[in-house]
Amino acid sequence: PGRTSSNMLAETTIRLATDFNNIIAIKEASGDMDQIMRVLKNKPQDFIVLSGDDALTLPMIYMGAEGVISVIGQSHPKDFSEMVSFGLKSDIKSANQIHNRLYNFYNPLYSEGNPVGVKACLEILGICKATVRFPLVEASNTIKKELRSLLN
16 A cells, blocks of 8 residues: 555455455555454465564464565565564464564664665675665665664
8 A cells, every 4th residue: 555555455355365366465564453463363374464564573473374475575584583473373472572672673774665764774784785676766864873773
């Protein structure tokens, strides 16, 4: 929804998941916990729900999601992967510790759009340049400063 300005209702997701064998999963990125819960509660047993929102990944896993298509996983792959693994194993204490450690990154990573923030973070880490395609622009100095502070 954040990229298309259009949201697919839970009822539509459930109907598609039920009526079409070739639709096996959804990247649920609505940010609406009520909608997410309706999908998880009413989905066919073999239908996979993946989080499309890093900050909501852990709560979604606790409710029954099976994974994530992540942004922060590009800049913090080990931590985010471990958090998801702990969540899937119901090791709530370990998962929550990592989630809380990563939580402060979410706002600067997404406040100026994706992939702007994560590209800035990756540049600070020395992995790649923060170059983004037009019409996007690189992260502001404010965001870069906040990310540098968090990384230190």
